[in-house]
Amino acid sequence: MSDKKGPITLKVILIGNSGVGKSSVMNRYVNHRFTNMYRATVGTDFLSKTINIDGDTVTLQIWDTAGTERFQSLGTPLYRGAHCCMLVFDVTSKASFSALDGWRKEFLIQGEPKDPSDFPFIVLGNKTDLSDREVSDKLARQWCEEIRGEYFEGSAKEDLDVEKPFLRAAQRGLQQYKKHTLENTGHFQITCKQPRETRNTCEC
Amino acid sequence: MEGEAQKATASWESGTLAPVDRLRSVRADSPIPGLVEGTEPGRSLSHYQWDYITDCALILKTAGAGQKSAMFIHAHSFEDLTAEAEEEALRTVDSGRSEEQHEEGLKALVAEQNIDEQHSNDLSDSRTKEEDVSSEAWRSHKKHVFVLSEAGKPIYTRYGTEEALSSTMGVMMALVSFVEAEKNIIRSIHADGCKVVFLTKSPLVLVGVSRTCQSDKEMLRELQYIYYQIVSLLTLTQLNHIFQHKQNYDLRRLLAGSEYLTDNLLIRLERDPGLLLSAVTCLPLASSSRDVVSSSLQAAKSKNLVFSILLAGDRLVTLVRKKDQFLHHIDLHLVFNLVGSSSSFREGEGWTPICLPKFNTAGFFHAHISYLEPASQLCLILVSTDREDFFNMSDCKQKFMERLSKRSAYQALKEAVKCPSYSVAQVGIPELRHFLYKSKSSGLYTSPEFPMVYQSDEEQERLLSLYQELHSCLHHPTRPLRYYYRCRETENLLAQVTSGFELYLCFSPLVTKASAFAAVNKLLKWIRKEEDRLFILSPLTY
Known part of the structure; x- marks a missing residue:
């Protein structure tokens, strides 16, 4: 589905507890807007944005999922086929940070990525504009190391460092994408066709 | 009494859960068979309910602080079937009326002052949630709605927080159980200008407390809507499953984040004549333009697509449906409510499971919801049976847009949206x-x-x-x-x-x-x- 010619489509999925600001982060990044009014996401919101990563034109398909329990109980078919997963938490809520481990595991189970140990996770601490911080930078980084994820923090409200994590997600997603396209061709065409396939990709 | 209760629900259900076959025959000559006209909620119940409600009343004496107090409990029972009992009941009504007094316990539920409540148009109802439930302001709301589980656990309150109301809801459940123990079903309590109406839809109990002059039937209709709203979020199957396994489950966990849908539905019930009339209204549009829009939508089909609905605000522009499948007006109003209450669909494409309870309470449809243009009032809802159908639906929308934007009808439609009503x-x-x-x-x-x-x-x-x-x-x-x-x-x-x-x-x-x-x-x-x-x-x- 995503292996079409033309711009590469990367699927990035945002997960995390309800109220941590997944939709806000996405909206800030894609539409450059922010609203203070909180309204829980219904189901999943889908937005796309075309960007340029190291010379490649990439369409980011961003899936903003509902963090509320109702939607968790319904299963999450949309996790499948993701190229990168963004785990979002609220730096003023310890609980939202602790929950990330569960979110990550759920993602690995439901999303069935090909290589779970190497799947790219971006961890994003939101709401750094607030003063009552509960999760320190150090703590977050420590956990990120454990899961081999990358840590970013910022504020959707103040438009602080919202771009970076998405760019990084796109880069990591692109690596993932390329790796698996190659691996795929390798799986199916073990003997003679692999070199030719490689030549083709070189030309474009 | 058990049997009686079941009969009542059965007649209710058969009256409203319009099976497709019946509708087809009834609607054969309907110009818009796609929409199912309202089977009046309550009409099927009515004979049952009114006969008993008007004919019998039961006095509940409460032993509260030595105060002699009484209130009417409208209930129906086997005894009432005899004329003798009816007379008896009528007598008790009279005596009850003369000694009608303000009752302490009830005072907790409703207060006397008729302060007009103000709904600000602001849709974020977080403020009303924080309201102190012991305050005069809370008591003086015109209409309260409570939803609780059969274990008496609070699920929803229109004003204030559920936690603060757990004892009040406990009392409500006690009333329901008390009357049930006598092999009766509590219908309503009438006291001092206020009415408490009960609707038991196992595993939920819905209670409306109103100081308006609405009839019991109207209030029941509204509670029924709230019930369907909750079912549309969870499906009845899931609801039953949860409570069968864990009677004291806190349903608020699953409803978290969707309370505003119920809040908004309650506002709609007060303002939208469509919910009263069991009908929806259309965007006035020249039929030639509407036909073009409809046929563009008709052409954008997909295997699992069941309904395509185009809305302009709260007005229907057109509706295309799968052959032999019908959309009940209650389901349509729930869709309107979902779309109208959520701002997030404006930002991109939404994909959400939704149960259309009048169609089937057992399962979810999956709705693709998006606006035709970011600032537009025109919202397209594509309802599919397949939860993996997002991209297919997204393609359907694309196809529809391509077709539509080539035609002059799109311009006419956009003009019509600017003046959605007439003088x-x-x-x-x-x-x-x-x-x-x-x-x-x-x-x-x-x-x-x-x-x-x-x-x-x-x-x-x-x-x-x-x-x-x-x-x-x-x-x-x-x-x-x-x-x-x-x-x-x-x-x-x-x-x-x-x-x-x-x-x-x-x-x-x-x-x-x-x-x-x-x-x-x-x-x-x-x-x-x-x-x-x-x-x-x-x-x-x-």
Whole structure:
């Protein structure tokens, strides 16, 4: 589905507890807007944005999922086929940070990525504009190391460092994408066709 | 009594859970079979309910602080089936009335002052949630709605927080259980200008407390809507499953983040005549343009696509459905409510599971919801049976947009959205201020914009409650009326029902009865002339 010619489509999925600001982060990044009014996401919101990563034109398909329990109980078919997963938490809520481990595991189970140990996770601490911080930078980084994820923090409200994590997600997603396209061709065409396939990709 | 209760629910269900087959036969000649006209909620129940409610009353004595107090508990029981018991019951009603006093326990639920509540148009209701439930302001709300589980656990309250109300809800459950233990079913409590209406829909109990002059039936209808709203979020299957496994489950966990849908539905029930009439209204649009829009939508089909709905705000532009599948107006109103309450669909494409309880309470559909343009009022809802169908639906929308934008009809549609209503002056009846006209066969209604005198929210709600009274009278379960004319200080009202339509008119208070009746014919003529613009006359299937 995503292996079409033309711009590469990367699927990035945002997960995390309800109220941590997944939709806000996405909206800030894609539409450059922010609203203070909180309204829980219904189901999943889908937005796309075309960007340029190291010379490649990439369409980011961003899936903003509902963090509320109702939607968790319904299963999450949309996790499948993701190229990168963004785990979002609220730096003023310890609980939202602790929950990330569960979110990550759920993602690995439901999303069935090909290589779970190497799947790219971006961890994003939101709401750094607030003063009552509960999760320190150090703590977050420590956990990120454990899961081999990358840590970013910022504020959707103040438009602080919202771009970076998405760019990084796109880069990591692109690596993932390329790796698996190659691996795929390798799986199916073990003997003679692999070199030719490689030549083709070189030309474009 | 168990059997009795079941019978009551059974008749209710068969009256409203319109099975496809029955609808097909009933709707064979309907111009818009895609929409199912409202089977009046309550009509099927009515014989059951009203006979007992009016004929019997039971006095509950409460031993509260030595105060001699009484309130009416409307219930029905086997005993009431005998004439003797009926007499007895009537006597108790009289005696009960004379000693009717304010009851302490009830005071906790409702207070006397009639402070007009203000709904700010602001849809974020977080403030009302924080309200102190012991405050006068909380007590003086016009209408409260509570939802609890059969274990007495709070699930939803319109005002205040559920936690703070756990004991109050406990009392409600106690009342339900107390009457149940006597092999009765509690229907309503009437006391001192306030009404408490109960609706038990296992595993949920819904309670409405109102100080308006709404009839029990109207309140039940509203509670029914709230029940369906909850079912549409979870499905009845899931709801039953949860409570079978864990009776004391806290359902708020699953409903977290969706409370505002119920809040908004309650506001709609007060303001949207469609919910009263069991009908929806259309965007006025030249039939030639509508046909083009409809056929573009019709062409954008997909294997699992069941309904395509195009809305302009709260107005239907067109609806295309799978052959032999019908959308009930309650389901449609729930979809309207979902779309109207959520701002997030504006930002991108939404994909959400939704149960359409009148279609089937057991499972989820999956709805692709998106606006045609970011700032547009036009919202497209594509309902699929497949949860993996997002990209197919997204393609359907794309196809529809491609087709539509090539046609001049899109421009006409965008123009029509700018003036989604019409002025009553167009009808050319000077004394006529406002009206509701429902075409029974199509399940659609039309109504002009509110005139100057009814500009404020309070005035609109007041007018709507007047219409509601007329509606109650016309649809009275035992003494239905065909005409109803009413003179008031502020306006004169006329209502008429025939086999084909329902009509509610509001005139200036100076109008005479004769000229009011003459206006009906003139209005009908005008509607006939404008019919193809105001209604959807050619419904489509894929």
